[in-house]
Amino acid sequence: MDESQEQIEALQQAYQNDDEMRHVLDAFSRYQNSMRTVNVDVIWNRVGRGKIKRSQVVTALKRLQELGFGTYTKGAKGHPSRFGFPRAKGPLWISLRAQGEKEEDLPDDTTDDPTIFEGFDDINAGGDPSSVIHRFRLRQDKEVVFNLPADLTFIEAKRLSLWLKSIPFDSDGDEF
Structure with missing residues (x-):
């Protein structure tokens, strides 16, 4: 996924101006980039249930999807609602970019390295979101x-x- 400068600027603006988005993106900074999907309730727990409502977490995730930084999937048939991260850009990468970090200044474990996921395609690609x-x-x-x-x-x-x-x-x- 190659993000345009407009996408990055919109992400950074959302981080600066939207408290719910900032809470969710700050929670992302405590995840590893290897995460491909995460349950909405897990994100909500990580944010802190007293800080924002679950519906606000969902709104922030839908906004991230609109910006092109993942996919929100509403739970159905016993599967929980979840957020999927792009293959090469995980939650830590998204959080750091939202906070204004430049691509070249990101730590090595947040770069677009396809070998980081070698051997796990079958687990994550359409795999068990739980x-x-x-x-x-x-x-x-x-x-x-x-x-x-x-x-x-x-x-x-x-x-x-x-x-x-x-x-x-x-x-x-x-x-x-």
Whole structure:
């Protein structure tokens, strides 16, 4: 997706002039660019339910769609309402551009690098919108990728952390 200067200016103007849009875009800054879709309720939780109404989150997402920065999909048949990000531009990229960052000044993990998504096309392209890919850089040369439910519960996260602790490895005596 090649954004025109007009699109970027409209995004920045919306960020500056619209409180709801600013709340949503600020929430995007706490996501990783590898996210392809996110549940509207997850965004609302990230914004803070006391700050704005859910309907205002939806309005902001529809406005982002009008500007060409993603696709809002209303939930149906048991699927939640969600927002899909363009393939090469994730939530962090959109948030930083809205805040006035120039393309050349963005951190490396927000650039348009198609290899960042290699091997995940089948998961994300028309895939399950209720799941989110999370990336964790374990080492400089090693990234761990999890495809987790967008509505991951505390109990499920706890179970996952216990599973990680149970993985056998060579230890030098250090404990968690």
